[in-house]
Structure formats: structure tokens, C-alpha cells
Amino acid sequence: MPDGGIDRIPGPPAGGDGVKAIVAAGGLHNYQLKLHAEFGPVVRFPLPGADVAVSVADPVLLEATAEINKRPEKLFEFLEPLQESGNVQTLPEDEHVPWRRVMLSVLAGRPSHEAHFAQFTALTASMADRWAENAARGPVELQKDLSELSLRMICEYALGNGLRSEEAAGRVVSAFEDVLTDYLARLYQMDVGGTEEERRVRSEEALAYLRATVDEVLTAHRERGTTEHADRSDLVAALVRAGESPARIRDTVLTTMLAAHHTTGVAISWTLYLLARHPEVAERATEEVDRVLGDRTAPDYGDLRPLSYLDTVLREAMRLYPPGPYGAREATEDLTLGEYTVPAGTTIFYPFWAVHMNPEHWPDPEVFDPDRFTPEASAQRHRFAYIPFGLGPRSCEGSVLAMVEAKLVLAMLLKRFRFQMAPDQTVTPVERFVLWAAEDIRMDLTPR
Template identity: 35%
Template structure:
């Protein structure tokens, strides 16, 4: 008998299941998938459960997350749940594809996210933030919906940097379209759990399908125009149009280019906007921390308008944004499906098992963070970050499929925070903070309206 077979005999193949009612789980998923997490994932390293006949493994231990997502990356796929929820909009783009198709697409766009390329984009980020600042100054002392404002600002940036202006895309309709698409995703997750037929109607399905049709057709018109009138612009559209598979030499079809533009426009602006909205809310509720951020901006800029050279020096501002993303990770749960049997933490995980990394729970885990519900940017000082396991903090996912735009997002967020905070102050209206609700991304359960005070 070979050693691997002998090793397999020593692996545990029975699992300590945490009871979960299928009906209760389904109802929670429809309302807010965060509520469907077993409470023990906030205190235990590894939790097994079964619902609708499907084995689920929740990983909250950084070492086990690394073992699963990095060491066993080849044994895991995105799975049917992700395909059902995101496939209609994102097709087989970078976020949803698997295997060789994912790998060559990732290689195709990697050049757009090199550090030197990102530095070239900083002036565009700052210009968009200034447009928002000037719009707010025009409002004067009034109220703004900071979630909507950040969506508008980050969309402005993604369109300018990735599509060289977007050829007249209707920003308001795109923003509404993304919300209409994401709103009923709880239903798609719940029906996927039941392996229900994909044609089954559910609340919001019609609006979601109309939104997807509008979004994809808008981007297709951009691509068709660029193919008719090619130019030398160094943006993502041209990079995708010229990309070729290093093995087969084939290029992306229009559909595949749309898949990837949809991925970057939805995931790329939505997550940063949400992180910024949560950050503004937290700073407003913690004036001492806000004061430290403002003091840093004043020292770094010496009272001058924020410019590209200042962004990398705003260390504490970046820490505040990082801490906001710990408390409110934009992508709060990631899932994978085991494509084959593999070993994890002394267990033999069978093919078909759904692996769940509840990033929200990991970021609030009692064994990983002291006083986990407190807002404390000092957790992200260089010394504190170095002492922590790399997979204790995963605002952009983890492993080979970590978000390719993570450095872009952080740079963008720091620039926007600095430009806006230098001239305006936001204060809360509601006595209690909004509740986080997962609609693929982590949104608030109500509009985040805040008082705007000019400095």
C-alpha cells in the first residue's frame, strides 16, 4: 500500500456537524446571507454543517484558509452558486471563470495594475474627487447620501481610467442597474442551495434581467465603436481587445470583453464606494480618529490642495480605510466548491463540498482581534500588520484569486478621503449606524444620509 493511501486512512471522514435548519437557513439567505452564518464561526476555527443535503465547511482560521485557498487552489472551483448569482451579468469574466480560462484572462489584464501604471492614474482619481468636492461645496451646509455620492465618484474614476471616458455611458442608469441586479441575489443563492431549476421566478428577477441587458448592451456599444475606430489609448478596453492566449493565440470575443468590463465596472467601483461610505460613517462617529486623519492631511499637504505626490504619505488615512474594511469587508463571504477529494486540517474533504470563507466573521473573530467590534486604525500600523497572519485580514479575498485591483482600490480611496475631508466635514443624522446587509457586496440597510458641513 502506498504512503498516500495509508495517509488517507488516518484522515477523519466524519464531521462534527453544527445543526442548521434548512428552512431557517434559506429564509436568512433571502433576507441577508450574513444572518445564515452559524454563530460559532465567530469563535471557532472550523465549522461543519449540512443543509439541503449539502456539506458545508466554514473556515475562520487563517492557517486553514491558507491551506485551502493556496495549497489546494487546484482542487477548488468557483462553484454553481457563484455561477447562478453572477454569471448572468459577468459571464465568464475574471471573477467567475475557472481553470485555464481564468488564468489567461488574469495574465491579460495584469499589466494594467502594475504599480507604475497605477501611479499614472492618480491624477485622474484626484480630479474625480475634486469634482465631488466642488459639487458638495455647491450644496453648502446640507445633507448628502454618502453611499450614492461615493458610487458616483468611483464610477467616474473607473470609466475614466479603464475606458478613457466611456463614450457617453449613462452613469445614473448604470448605478441603478447594478443595484437592481444585486438586490435579489439572496433569492438566487437560496434557490441555488435547493438546486432549483434556473427558470423559477422570484421577486426582482425581471428588474435584474432588464438591468443586465442594459449594462451589457451599453458596454458592447463601447467595444463595437472601439473596433470600428481603433486608437492607441492605453486603457483596459484596448488591453482586452489586444489580449491573446499565450498557448492558443486566440483573442477575446466581444462577449468575453464585455464579461471582463462588467466585472471591473461592477466589482471595481462598487466595493471601493462601499468601503468609503462605511469609512465616512465611522469617522463621523469617532471624532478623535477623524481629528488624527485631518491632522495628517494638513501636515502632509501643508495646507495646499491634495495632489498625487501626497497620497502615498497619508499612512494613517490609509489605516483608517483599512480598519473600515475590516469591520465592513466589501466582499463579506467567498465560496468555493471542492472539485476533488482533498485533505484539510486532518479531515478528508469530499468532492462537492462547499467551502465558505466568511470574511466578515474572520474580521470579527474573537481569537484574532482584541475588542473586534471597536474601530481602531492602529491595528494597521506597519508593526501590528506585520505581526498578524496574512489571512486574518482579507478585504480583497485571498489566494491566487485575490482581487487584481486591490492596490488600485486603496490608492483611490485614500485620494478621495483626503480631497473631500480637507474641505468638508460629514456628521451623522441617525443615532445608530446602519446595519450591514450582504447583496453579494456589503451594503447598508438604508441610505447613508449625512450632514455636510463646509470647513
Template identity: 60%
Template structure:
């Protein structure tokens, strides 16, 4: 049986996606028109098959290869090869190494106080703003998230996080524009120069992070110079390894020990910086946007925070498990605005999906946003309703109905860390501050590697009164 889909176009699908407002919007139209399994033209991949039903997606969960051409826009970021498209035999060991660093719950717990301190610093600054002054949530929160991951996994601070975030956006916007542009068109010369400067800035930042790396705290050597004669772990340094538990959060040290080349180490640091600042910063900004539009949910969050934290301005790790409604709000926000609105895999052999056969060598699109808005599993999918994530409503829902961090062997290695960071950030900010949309500012989601807001998310921020709402 032939897989349904629109007729092929000479432009390779560029026009249809552009007219829809991006691939994230096109995938919603595609599945509304042709059903849960649909064929489409995908720039950089030729013909692809998109699967928007979480039950049918089980057929693709094992796939462990990404289509190279589709992710080629990331090539300029890397020296030793695009880490997004590592072949399975290289990707497996690299992924396991990242999981040892990013997925350790003891490490998350040890860093909660640092995350809270960074969030408190931001809250202090926002609380001191003059009345009527708005903040750009995505830019500021992405910068803070970058500082969080550098402190967690890379051993220190990053200079000018806002500038680094801006450089990432310049490079990604330019490369995505190339992907969706007619091959005959050339980028303006000033764009080429701007992108080159941004890329140079990112590489210089990575070099400084690596040069400042001290795997065992102050006084230790640089990468690869771990002093094994010192007596035991340094308990004052939250990045110190704990050999007895296998807990560690020293990414650069782990890469050195694994024998990775200097170029691969630099590439990995850059990839983690890119993914981490996007995921947490974007997720928290969309959550604050949704709460500002739904004051009854915001009031319930602040009531829970006041009840659990009392007079304390920030949570500890144990408190995060005592804030179930905040957790449901974050999950509902990630459903509605998943930072990565889609993923893609390549299949070496034929794939049976819902009565259709996806041919060998095809690209399988994982339309995460379309899955999250599938009305068969999420009634009134556009509506913001955190109660979807109560145990009662979650019971019986397919496991792949909510996949904001991807699925299978290419799922995000830092998913647990991102959730911890986001919960701490939200708890600190919402305990201290109230958020209102800037009058007249329109928030429009666009595809920019992640689901970003075209002109940021601008909010008026004010301190909460002692007895509840902000002034």
C-alpha cells in the same frame, strides 16, 4: 473526526440564513457556536465547510475553482459564460491579462491627478449644498468609482453613472433574492420586467463604452484598430500603453490583442465595472461612516492631511505614502466592513484542515467578515481602532488575518488600484469637508453581493473651516 455544525434542514439552509439577516451575519453566529471550522448548508451549494481562522485558511489558499451553482445568480450578466466561475485553465490567462492592466503601479501614478479631479468635482458639489441637506454616500461614491475605473481602464466616461449603479443593484438584488427564495415561489411579474430593463441598460452601457473606445487617443480607430505606424506613444493620453515598461491601462485594447471574442470582451468590461464601483465606493462610504462615529480619529486624519498637503487641495501619488494614518484608517474600515464579506472555492480532492478532513467535491466557504472579526487575532473586534495596523501591532499577525480582496489565485486583480482610488478620494473629501451622520438615520449592513447599507449611509456634509472643523 466529524466537522461540527448545525443539523441539516429541509429548506437547504435558506431559513437559518434569512433569520440571521444574511450570510454575512450567519457566518458570525456559526463560528461563535461551532468554532473556527464549521459545517453549514449553503443555498446553491448544498453542504459547505467554513474556515474562519487565518492560519487554517492556508490549507485552502491554493484552490482555484469556484462552485458554479453558488455564483449562478451572476449568470444573467454574462453572454459568453459566468466570469466568476471560469475553470482554472481559462481563468489563469484571463487573470494575467487583467493584472497587466489593473495592477501596474506606474499606471496608478499616472492616473492620480484624474482621480483627484473627479473627487474634487464631487467635493465642490457637496460643499455647495444647502445647510442641512444630506448626501447618500454609497450611491454617490459608487457612481464616482464607476467613472474612475472607466477613465482608467476603459478609455473614457460612462453616461449616467448613478443610473448604471442603480441597474446593477436591481439585477443583483433580484438574483440574490432568487438564491435565497423557496424554489417553488415565483418572482412577481413586475420584478422580472424591472430586472430585464436594468440588464438591458447595463448591456447598452457596455456597448457604448466599447464603441467609444480609442486605444491610442483621439483620432484612432475602434477596438482592435491600433495604428502601429504612428510614431510612439501618445503621452497626452493616460490610457496609452508604454511598451518599454510593459505599463498599460487599456483593458479593451488588451482583450482585443489577446484574441478574445466580442462577447467575452463585453463580459469582461461589465465585470470590471461591477467589481470596481462596488469595491472603492463601498469602502470609502464605510470609512466615512466610521470616522463620523469616531471624531478623535477623524481629527487625527485631518491634522495629517493639513500637515502633509498644506494648502494643496489634493494629493499626488507620492503624498499617499506620507499619509500613514489615513492608510491605517482605510485598512481598519476594510477589516470592519470588507466589501465582499465572503468568498467560496471548490475542492477537487480531500483537504486537511485543523484536524478535520474536508471531502473531495465540497464547497469551502471563506468567511472574510468572520476572519476579520476573529477575536483571537483582533482583540475587541467590533471596535474601530486604526492603530491595529501600525508596524508594531501588525508584526506576527498571520498574513490571512486581513483579506478584504480575497486570497489565492482568485483574489481581486484590482486591489492595488482600489486602494489608490480610495486613498485619493478620502484625502480630497476629508481635506475639504466635514461629515456628520444624518439625525435619526440608522445604518444597517446587508448582503447585496457586497456589504451594502440597507438604506444607504446618509451624511450631513459641510465645508471645513480654514482652521479645522466644519461649520
């Protein structure tokens, strides 16, 4: 029989300094791994912005939270500078449900993927050409280049025209970093360089640049007009047809740009990192790419499904290095989590990384083994044992698109290059809103 009282849930001593503990652990994702290793699958802990939160690393217990459609507003305040129509990450349910329906109608739809696939291919080919030209000059920085590529892809997708140069993409990436770094410094009281006033000025200038960039392309979009069925592949057109306000459309585009360029590029880079460390897996994945593509340097959209082993490689990489390492909900009614009762209003924390490293559901969890994701193996596993895109009605709307982009890019890069870790580097995962590598991931390329 569950016993009431959040204080019964195990965790660090009440009244502790949550910020200090998180910083000492190297970020919130590492802190979660430590907490669950010490206290078990359900942990109470002090979380900045939420006072006390309950973290759940057991996929079976996550079932009780799966239908919650509310995020804790304070935890997502850092996105408010990007929003004018109300934070799209914390919209109330009556606004969120129709907004999400529009987003999924485009982001998860095959017509939109096929409509943009040729441009995604061209952008990837351009980056690969640049890598090939510079291969003799030294290693590439995977996360820098792949995040910029992902940004250009999502801009082409969300805005109907891309950022047409690496310089423009790089400036947008830097602008997002300036805005979010200012928030990170204030939230965790971290020394990230510069004075508080210098960070504030950079953040305000960066935000103004981001808004101006999106406004410029939205104006061009309106002038160009849309066809009756364009909303099946055009995110802005779909939002317009749904009656969303211009401010909500801009907020949605900015949030989509932020989420997509951080997560997809990082997921691809961690996958290439693991392949470089496991040459036998890389060889198997490359053989599959060669078999499916033949003499072609890029897949067609229809080639993605036959790349089944590459799909397992990508999924296993996102298990070991989930791009977004956590999520959160706010309990809208009392919840039963195993032997505990969690009262309404409590922040429920989803530690994706700790869930993915739960040895009860992932034997030898630190081992890289793509065969965990064969259809047979996956069928034996709880549906919430693997949640790189979250779960329930607030899960990532762009998850299907992200997988399309990632498989396309990986197939093209494996077709053209062999990857080897550059010497004398230590790759350390750190929290930068996503699971980033502290000093990037430097890779030596050999053209095939």
C-alpha cells in the same frame, strides 16, 4: 490524526432550511458570524446552491486552501446573465490564469494608476463641489453618491471614457441593482417589492441597457485606436492585445464595473462613518492630510504613500466592514483542516467578516483601532487574518487600484469637509452583494 467524514464537522442540524436560517439572521454575512460564534472556527452548514459547505474562520487553517484555483459554479450563477463568453468568475484554470495575468498587468500597475489619476481627481472634485454647494440643504447619502463616483471612475479606467453625467452613472447603478435584486429574490425567496414578472421584466431591460452602454463605449474605443504601449494603462487595449474575444472583453468590463462600483464606494463610506464616530481618529487623519497636501486640495499620486495613517484607517474600516463579506472555493482534492478531512468537491466558504472578527487574532475585535495596521503590528499577525480582497489565485484583481482610488477620495474629502452623522438614524449593515447600510449613511458636512 484527521478523521474522515464531513458530517463530523460541527454545525446546525443536517436537513435544515438554509435559506430560512440565512434570511432570519439578516443575510449570509451575519449568519456566518452567528455560526462561528456558536460552533467554532470550522463549521458545516447548508448553503443555497452548494447543498453543504464548510466555512473556515481560522486564518491558520485557511493556509490549506490558499492555492485552490476553482470556484463553485452554482454559487456564481447569478452573474451568468452578465456573461456571454463563460462566467469570468468561474473560468477553468487554463483560461483563468492567462486572463488574470492580463488583468493584473493593468489593474495592479503603477503606469495605469498614474495615467488615470488626474481624471479620478477631477471626478472626485466634481462630487465634492456638488456637496459643498448643497451642504446647507441637508445631509448627503454617502453610499449612493460614493458608489456613483466609483462607477464613473471605473468606467473611465476600464473603458477609456467615463459616464459623463451623474444621471448616466445613476442609471447604470440602478440597472445593476435591478439585475441582481431579481437574483436575490429568487435565491433567498425574499420579498423585495413587485411581482416576479415585474422583476423579470426590469431585470431584462436593465441587462439590455448595460450591454448597450458597454457596446457603445467599446465601439468608440475601437474607432479611437490605441498606441503600442496603451495596454499598460488601458484595460480594453490589454485584453485586445492578449487575443481575448469581443464577447469576453465585454463580459470582463461588465464584471469589473459591477465589482468596482459596489466595493470601493462602500469601503469609503464605511470609513467616513467610522471617522464620524471617532473624532479623535478623524482629527489625526485630517492633520496628516493637511501636512502632506499643504495648501493643495488634492494629492498627487506620489502623495498616497506618505498618507500612512490614512492607510491604516482605511484598512481597519475594511476589517470591521469588509465590502465583500465572503468568498468561496471548491476543493479539488481532499483537504486537511485541523482535525477534519474535507473531501474533494466540497464548497469551502471564506467568511471574511468572521475571519476579521476572530478574537484569537484580533483582540477586542469590535473596537475601531487603526493602529492595528502599523507595520510592526501587522508583522506579528498571520497573513490570512486580514483578507478583505480574498486570498490565493482567485483573489480580487483590482485590490491595488481600489486602495489607490479610496485613499485619493478620502484625502480630498477630509481636506474639504468635516463629517458628522445626521441625527435620528440607525445604521444597519445588510447584505446587498456587498456589506451595505440598509438606509444608507446620511452625513452632515461642514466645509473646512
